[in-house]
Amino acid sequence: MASLNRLAFSATLHCLTGCAIGEVLGLVIATALGWGNAASIAIAILLAFVFGYSFTLVPLLRAGVVFATAVGLALVSDTLSIAVMELVDNAIILLWPGAMDAGLADLLFWGSLAIALAVAFVAAFPVNRALIARGRGHAVVHAHHH
Numbered sequence: 001m002a003s004l005n006r007l008a009f010s011a012t013l014h015c016l017t018g019c020a021i022g023e024v025l026g027l028v029i030a031t032a033l034g035w036g037n038a039a040s041i042a043i044a045i046l047l048a049f050v051f052g053y054s055f056t057l058v059p060l061l062r063a064g065v066v067f068a069t070a071v072g073l074a075l076v077s078d079t080l081s082i083a084v085m086e087l088v089d090n091a092i093i094l095l096w097p098g099a100m101d102a103g104l105a106d107l108l109f110w111g112s113l114a115i116a117l118a119v120a121f122v123a124a125f126p127v128n129r130a131l132i133a134r135g136r137g138h139a140v141v142h143a144h145h146h
Helices: 002-030 037-062 065-094 107-133 138-146
Strands: none
Touching: 002 037, 002 065, 002 107, 037 065, 065 107
């Protein structure tokens, strides 16, 4: 049980890291280019998936897994977790009054994003735990690291 929770925590933290980097980078790009809310959310989500997948893909490739297999493993292991995290995170940001209008220098921007990502972590943890308990998700990827 402890090992399952530990692996699920690690997988969720891995997902959170990729999502957070993608979200922040996407919002920085969108803000710098003066894009509206829809485009800001779209690029943030796109980059969250890109970084989330890459954090799984790169170690698999380093472990000698063939590229096509590694891509398939990353897609299968991370898609549901990233989707849950992005859904929760962006819903909170959209519902938080003023969060979408806050600038990069505003505490509201960083505070709402930090809280949204923390809540998204809590939402994605049971998803990752359930996947790993069924031999799916990061359990499949983890097998390729050893």
